[in-house]
Amino acid sequence: MTPDAILALYPWALGTCFRCGEADVFVTHLDAITTPHGERYELSACGCCVLMLENERRRYAGRRGLDYRPGSLGS
Known part of the structure; x- marks a missing residue:
């Protein structure tokens, strides 16, 4: 997913x-x-900063073998 798509x-x-x-x-x-x-x-x-936080979430999910779906910071 592109940065613009994540920010949207x-x-x-x-x-x-x-x-x-x-x-x-x-x-x-x-x-x-x-x-x-x-x-x-x-x-x-x-x-x-949202993109940096999303990248951290993506990397964490990858390390844990979890699915990553952007767009849920603060949820």
């Missing part, structure tokens, strides 16, 4: 990438975390 699996909006810190770029929502004090932080990643 996610919805995008302007925001800040939690992984690389780039601001005002297109990001996709991955998850949210809540601190022990009850503060909630949304985690979103830019396209470059």
Whole structure:
């Protein structure tokens, strides 16, 4: 699957990438975390970081003999 096809699996909006810190770029929502004090932080990643995370998932699946299907980060 091409990088463009993988990125097309996610919805995008302007925001800040939690992984690389780039601001005002297109990001996709991955998850949210809540601190022990009850503060909630949304985690979103830019396209470059999404592709790196997807590559890690693909490599992990390969090592474990599992099927890899892109598009489910944050699920």
